[in-house]
Amino acid sequence: MEQGLTLAQYTSEYAGTDPQRQAVAAAIDAIAEASVELSDLIGHGALAGITGQAQGSNNADGDVQKDLDVRCDEIVTAALQKLPFAALASEESETLVLGDPNAPISVAFDPLDGSSNIDTNMTVGTIFSIIPNQPGVAPFTAPGTVQLAAGFVVYGPQTSLVVTVGDGVDIFTLDREARVYRCIRHKVQIPKDTPEFAINASNHRHWEQPVRDFVEECIAGADGPRSKDFNMRWIGSLVAEAYRILTRGGVFLYPGDSRPGYADGRLRLLYEVHPMAFIIEQAGGGASTGRERVLELSAKNIHQRAPLIMGSTDKVDRIELLHNDPDAASRTAPLFARRGLFRV
Ligand SMILES: O=P(O)(O)OC[C@H]1O[C@](O)(COP(=O)(O)O)[C@@H](O)[C@@H]1O
Ligand SMILES: [Mg+2]
Ligand SMILES: [Mg+2]
Numbered sequence: 618m619e620q621g622l623t624l625a626q627y628t629s630e631y632a633g634t635d636p637q638r639q640a641v642a643a644a645i646d647a648i649a650e651a652s653v654e655l656s657d658l659i660g661h662g663a664l665a666g667i668t669g670q671a672q673g674s675n676n677a678d679g680d681v682q683k684d685l686d687v688r689c690d691e692i693v694t695a696a697l698q699k700l701p702f703a704a705l706a707s708e709e710s711e712t713l714v715l716g717d718p719n720a721p722i723s724v725a726f727d728p729l730d731g732s733s734n735i736d737t738n739m740t741v742g743t744i745f746s747i748i749p750n751q752p753g754v755a756p757f758t759a760p761g762t763v764q765l766a767a768g769f770v771v772y773g774p775q776t777s778l779v780v781t782v783g784d785g786v787d788i789f790t791l792d793r794e795a796r797v798y799r800c801i802r803h804k805v806q807i808p809k810d811t812p813e814f815a816i817n818a819s820n821h822r823h824w825e826q827p828v829r830d831f832v833e834e835c836i837a838g839a840d841g842p843r844s845k846d847f848n849m850r851w852i853g854s855l856v857a858e859a860y861r862i863l864t865r866g867g868v869f870l871y872p873g874d875s876r877p878g879y880a881d882g883r884l885r886l887l888y889e890v891h892p893m894a895f896i897i898e899q900a901g902g903g904a905s906t907g908r909e910r911v912l913e914l915s916a917k918n919i920h921q922r923a924p925l926i927m928g929s930t931d932k933v934d935r936i937e938l939l940h941n942d943p944d945a946a947s948r949t950a951p952l953f954a955r956r957g958l959f960r961v
Contacts, residue, residue, distance in 0.1 A: 624649050624778065624789045624798035631782050637721040641747050641766050641782065643700050644724055648745050648768070649778055649789075651696035653796055655689055655729075655743060656776040662738070669736035677711040677920045678885065679878075685735055689728035693743065697724055703750035706757055706887055706919045713756065713919060722765065723748050723756040725887040725919075730769070731854030740773040742856025746892040757887055757919055761912035767892035771856045777801070779863065781899040786863065807902040809929050811866030812847045815858050823874035827907065827939035830946040831870075834935075842949035855884065859893050859927070863900055868928030870936070872907055881922040886914060890923045903933030907940040 625646060632642035658665050667688070671681045690709035697705055701720040704713045708727045724747050731741040747766040750756060768780035776791040778798050786805040789798035814835050821829070838846035850867070852858055858869045871882045884890050894904030894911040904911040904927040914923055926936050938945045 620800055620803070622800045624780075624800075627780075627787065627789075627800065637749060637765070640701055640721040644697060644702070644722060644745075644747050645766060645768065645780060645782075647696040647700055648693060648726070648743065648770075649798055651693045652743055652770040652772075652776070652778065653791065654692055655770070656772050656791060658688065658692075659685070659735075659741065659772045667735075676709050678708070678922075680733075682709065683729075683732050683735060686729050686732050689743065693726055693728045697726075703752075704756035708885060708888055708920070718750075719752050720750055723750050725757060725891075727885070727888040730856045730889065731852075734853055740771055740852065740854050740857040740860075742769050742771045742854070744769040744856065744888055744892050746888060746895070757916055760915045761886075761891035761894055764891060764895045764912075767895040769856050769859065769892065769896070771860050773857065773860070777860070779805075779860065779896060781896050783895075783899065786896055786900040788863070805863050805900045807863060807897070807900045807929050808866035809931065811929065812843075812845045813850055813865065813867030814847055814870070814932070815850045815852070815861075815867065816870040816872075817851055817853070818849070820874050820876070820879075823876050823879070824872060825874070825907075825940075827936065827946070828870065828872045828874075830939050831936050834946075834949070855889060855893065859896065862897065862902070862928045866929050868926065868932035868936070870926045871924065872926065873924045882924040884922060884925050886916045886921045886923040887919055890914075890925045893925065893927055897927045901930070902928055903930040905933050905937050907936055 628642035628645050632639045667685050674682045676682050686709055690707055702716040703720045704715055704723040706713055706725040727744040729741055730744050745768055746764055748763055766782045770778045778789045788802040790801045792799050834841050834843050835847035871884050873880050873882050890911055897904045906924040907926055
């Protein structure tokens with residue numbers, strides 16, 4: 618695919634004459650169109666009447682809803698409602714929006730990810746997952762492996778849309794003058810050896826031992842079992858973290874922890890964890906709960922949470938090993954101590 622190709626050309630090439638693909642392509646186009654409006658709104662902030670203030674309401678997961686959460690939800694929902702869909706699941710809506718039960722697809726989305734940071738002028742985004750509809754089967758009950766397409770938009774210094782239709786990952790950047798997305802990277806592959814990790818370290822005391830062991834290994838740097846100095850990043854915005862991993866590599870962790878309500882972490886399976894896992898795997902990376910592949914999970918309710926550990930496979934594999942083999946950390950620890958001794 619040529620650089621500069623527009624998203625509309627890409628989706629129409631993918632759609633061909635297959636009705637399900639046409640529905641997927643139309644949904645991607647609709648979200649992209651809505652995101653151009655969202656990009657304007659977010660870019661203008663207070664000048665467009667957006668205060669970033671709480672609305673006095675909470676979403677289904679208990680998060681405080683901001684004016685921009687509500688506005689973004691209205692815009693994305695309205696764009697998708699013009700198309701044939703069986704069901705829509707939004708972070709900001711307690712229940713599903715039901716459409717035509719015989720339509721070929723359903724869509725789950727997080728209209729505004731990272732919104733707790735909106736008043737600090739940080740990167741936020743929109744995440745989506747498109748799944749096939751099977752008439753007679755409850756929507757959003759299948760594992761993440763059934764996804765037909767997934768993507769996210771980052772509203773950063775550039776507005777960019779990352780997408781997979783199951784054949785690699787492509788990135789498009791918004792050409793603000795022409796108001797179209799143009800391809801800037803085709804078949805993105807996650808760099809393999811980047812020594813970077815991202816986790817909210819303020820939760821250290823609540824983590825399980827395998828997560829502590831991994832972070833200890835990273836912090837020990839060149840003196841530790843990984844024999845490399847690591848850099849730490851935490852933006853607090855999943856879309857920005859995912860974009861960084863696709864560009865620069867490394868690993869991101871939002872594990873389960875012992876805080877009340879956080880046994881499965883913070884991120885929601887259908888519209889955050891499944892789409893990110895699909896994208897990261899399609900870019901040659903791994904996505905795990907720490908114990909199993911995230912795409913094998915099925916949701917029992919639409920706002921269900923799931924742990925997410927994603928990034929380059931060597932790091933995700935190491936974290937899985939630390940979870941699944943209780944002796945893995947102690948096997949490397951003596952070596953680490955010995956090397957320490959040799960150094961003094
Ligand atoms: O504040 P915490 O616990 O570090 O959580 C940060 C995470 O929460 C999120 O903001 C959750 O998404 P929403 O903003 O859509 O609720 C992620 O973007 C981010 O990775
Ligand atoms: Mg989110
Ligand atoms: Mg959100």
